[in-house]
Amino acid sequence: MPFYRAHVLVCNGTPCILKGSRAVQTALVDEIKKKGLENEIKVVETGCLGISEVGPVMVVYPEGITYCGVTVNDVPTIVEEHLLKGRVVERLVYKERTASHVSAAAASRSREQRVVLKNVGSIDPTSIEEYIAVGGYEAMGKALTQMTPLEVIKAVKDSGLRGRGGAAFPTGLKWELTADAPGENKTIVCNADEGEPGNFKDRLILEGDPHSIVEAMIIAGYAIGANKGYVYIRGEYHQSVSHLERAIAVAREMELLGEDILGSRFNFDIEVFKGAGAYICGEETALLESLEGTRGESRMKPPYPPTSGLHGQPTVINNVETLANIPQIIANGAEWFASIGTEKSKGTKIFSPCGDVLYPGVYEVPFGTTMREVIYEMAGGIKSGKDLKAVLIGGPSGICISKEDLDRQFAFEDLPPGAGALIVIDEDKCIVDIMQNCAKFFLHESCGQCVPCREGTKRLYELFTWWQGGAGSPGDLALAQSLGDVMSVSAKCGLGQFAATAFRTSLPLFEEEYRAHVVDRVCPSGVCKMNNGCESEVV
Amino acid sequence: MEQKQCSCCKSHQGTSGGYSEVIRSFERKPGNLIPALHAVQAAAGYLSEEAMLEVAEWLNVPVSDVYGTATFYTLFATKPKGKYIVRLCDSPPCHIEGSNTIMAAITEELGIKPGETTEDGNFTFEIVSCLGLCGVAPAIMVNEDVYGNLSPEMIGDIFLKYRKKES
Ligand code: SF4
Ligand code: FES
Numbered sequence: 160m161p162f163y164r165a166h167v168l169v170c171n172g173t174p175c176i177l178k179g180s181r182a183v184q185t186a187l188v189d190e191i192k193k194k195g196l197e198n199e200i201k202v203v204e205t206g207c208l209g210i211s212e213v214g215p216v217m218v219v220y221p222e223g224i225t226y227c228g229v230t231v232n233d234v235p236t237i238v239e240e241h242l243l244k245g246r247v248v249e250r251l252v253y254k255e256r257t258a259s260h261v262s263a264a265a266a267s268r269s270r271e272q273r274v275v276l277k278n279v280g281s282i283d284p285t286s287i288e289e290y291i292a293v294g295g296y297e298a299m300g301k302a303l304t305q306m307t308p309l310e311v312i313k314a315v316k317d318s319g320l321r322g323r324g325g326a327a328f329p330t331g332l333k334w335e336l337t338a339d340a341p342g343e344n345k346t347i348v349c350n351a352d353e354g355e356p357g358n359f360k361d362r363l364i365l366e367g368d369p370h371s372i373v374e375a376m377i378i379a380g381y382a383i384g385a386n387k388g389y390v391y392i393r394g395e396y397h398q399s400v401s402h403l404e405r406a407i408a409v410a411r412e413m414e415l416l417g418e419d420i421l422g423s424r425f426n427f428d429i430e431v432f433k434g435a436g437a438y439i440c441g442e443e444t445a446l447l448e449s450l451e452g453t454r455g456e457s458r459m460k461p462p463y464p465p466t467s468g469l470h471g472q473p474t475v476i477n478n479v480e481t482l483a484n485i486p487q488i489i490a491n492g493a494e495w496f497a498s499i500g501t502e503k504s505k506g507t508k509i510f511s512p513c514g515d516v517l518y519p520g521v522y523e524v525p526f527g528t529t530m531r532e533v534i535y536e537m538a539g540g541i542k543s544g545k546d547l548k549a550v551l552i553g554g555p556s557g558i559c560i561s562k563e564d565l566d567r568q569f570a571f572e573d574l575p576p577g578a579g580a581l582i583v584i585d586e587d588k589c590i591v592d593i594m595q596n597c598a599k600f601f602l603h604e605s606c607g608q609c610v611p612c613r614e615g616t617k618r619l620y621e622l623f624t625w626w627q628g629g630a631g632s633p634g635d636l637a638l639a640q641s642l643g644d645v646m647s648v649s650a651k652c653g654l655g656q657f658a659a660t661a662f663r664t665s666l667p668l669f670e671e672e673y674r675a676h677v678v679d680r681v682c683p684s685g686v687c688k689m690n691n692g693c694e695s696e697v698v
Numbered sequence: 699m700e701q702k703q704c705s706c707c708k709s710h711q712g713t714s715g716g717y718s719e720v721i722r723s724f725e726r727k728p729g730n731l732i733p734a735l736h737a738v739q740a741a742a743g744y745l746s747e748e749a750m751l752e753v754a755e756w757l758n759v760p761v762s763d764v765y766g767t768a769t770f771y772t773l774f775a776t777k778p779k780g781k782y783i784v785r786l787c788d789s790p791p792c793h794i795e796g797s798n799t800i801m802a803a804i805t806e807e808l809g810i811k812p813g814e815t816t817e818d819g820n821f822t823f824e825i826v827s828c829l830g831l832c833g834v835a836p837a838i839m840v841n842e843d844v845y846g847n848l849s850p851e852m853i854g855d856i857f858l859k860y861r862k863k864e865s
Contacts, residue, residue: 435772
């Protein structure tokens with residue numbers, strides 16, 4: 160490995176890319192070549208550095224100087240002044256208190272506790288050397304050479320880790336069930352089919368720290384006795400796919416994947432499987448169908464995947480964020496992990512506030528943090544100084560809450576976080592309009608297999624559309640409510656069971672507003688057209 | 699599919715436009731259906747009837763299943779699409795941030811409604827579910843390129859880039 164005297168990290172998080180970080184990076188590489196510094200200075204592309212509101216952002220090491228708002232035109236100056244002459248370009252330096260929004264961002268960072276995201280933004284996700292330099296693959300080594308599979312499972316159980324994809328099933332128990340189930344070809348699947356609107360955390364992990372997923376899957380495979388792993392990843396996540404494929408290829412080259420890993424006689428390999436655009440494939444049995452090459456239609460449960468999953472064999476399916484915790488748990492011990500969070504909810508959770516907040520983004524906090532802290536202190540509160548109306552926790556399939564609940568804590572025993580999406584809605588928005596949009600989503604994404612969901616999502620969408628057009632009738636609210644109740648108990652899978660949850664939980668909170676639409680045929684926020692159903696979209 | 703043809707019929711071979719090789723590069727097992735469809739679409743632009751028949755035969759999957767799968771997933775196209783596929787997200791976070799106004803701007807810019815392709819075959823406009831870009835809502839993708847924090851005024855410039863490439 161050549162020795163570099165300086166490293167420049169260029170943020171390649173989505174917000175920075177949108178602000179032109181790619182062009183800046185290309186210009187930087189060119190300029191460094193022009194000055195003949197390519198053997199002294201290394202340009203590294205990294206995941207989100209967490210201050211994307213002032214992007215494009217780059218950090219120069221060893222000094223650790225952060226430049227923000229860098230344009231292509233600034234690049235020659237930075238190279239000439241800083242990299243060549245060692246003089247910091249003051250005007251571009253990110254100073255925490257120069258602007259209020261920057262200090263807010265800095266403050267929010269200090270409240271964060273990064274376990275899962277610890278490497279995101281600080282290492283080059285395309286370099287295995289950097290991952291190893293920060294302790295990567297040590298947990299794998301420890302598990303494979305010093306622990307028995309049973310001990311690994313016990314550590315995960317003792318840590319109290321529960322699934323981060325929304326269902327919150329205890330991870331260690333899932334592994335144990337799978338390890339104990341009879342079957343020759345066990346499989347570990349990483350569910351990276353992040354599709355619930357409002358969630359964009361898995362993307363950050365996959366793009367910013369792909370090796371952590373590779374490492375976690377090896378450990379999981381060892382624990383449950385699987386020799387094969389799949390990452391089922393959204394077809395739209397091009398960069399995640401390429402970073403992960405690269406990570407796997409390099410791990411294979413270094414013999415961290417393959418046969419007899421670290422002389423442990425354990426064989427394991429991982430394949431990336433690209434989804435093809437179907438939200439339902441985030442549901443684990445639909446995902447398995449898709450992996451087997453068919454339409455992603457959910458299966459009847461039980462049997463559950465730990466006993467009968469991929470091709471009828473015992474299978475563990477874990478969310479990306481869940482897996483990203485594993486190397487940390489093995490490396491630092493179950494006790495350390497269990498010391499974070501609350502009594503019943505261990506560890507941290509990543510939240511992705513979006514919608515009407517000032518700084519949408521991805522924030523990792525310990526369980527027990529209140530919603531007010533996440534929305535107001537970290538995400539900067541509501542845009543344009545407006546008031547908060549409602550939050551959809553976990554996305555359209557989650558529950559709807561109002562500002563009354565702001566001081567509740569995120570924890571499984573208080574306010575369950577779902578997958579972590581917080582769709583924040585300000586006072587100007589209309590609740591019926593939002594629900595109609597949610598209903599449209601489910602109508603489109605229903606796999607169509609069972610009647611309560613296929614027909615129910617359609618009827619709900621119709622009802623909301625009528626209300627928006629001023630064509631509701633007085634009995635509609637009760638009708639929608641009972642429809643939602645029926646769907647929740649009779650649909651075959653989670654999609655249909657939770658498709659009406661947001662509406663059902665919002666009804667008591669905003670009953671007056673619903674009544675105004677349905678009975679008086681007016682929209683208090685002036686969003687709905689109330690044109691007697693004319694112009695309403697036909698599906 | 700209008701045309702009835704049995705999967706053993708060889709008459710469709712030779713018309714394949716570059717995807718036959720692609721299909722044959724896959725191991726012959728049903729589990730490869732989705733990766734194979736991805737690959738064919740990447741090579742040929744869309745999944746033609748002939749291509750689906752060939753995939754069915756090679757992977758030993760009933761033709762009906764191949765068609766059923768191809769039409770289940772939104773990323774697969776069984777009809778030719780434009781060179782650039784414009785995907786506008788209309789899920790709640792983007793909706794709240796004004797995806798409607800972006801839809802209107804794109805419709806005006808391209809002169810087509812969602813679901814349609816421009817006459818020159820350059821652009822297909824689609825409304826899709828969440829793209830995982832909610833942090834920069836409202837967002838669109840043009841093929842693999844991502845655009846977020848959009849306002850209607852930005853749409854013209856975005857398409858100018860692609861138009862220039864094509865002219
Ligand atoms: S609930 Fe909906 S998505 Fe689930 S199986 Fe039934 S139709 Fe399919
Ligand atoms: S809601 Fe539009 S990208 Fe997620």
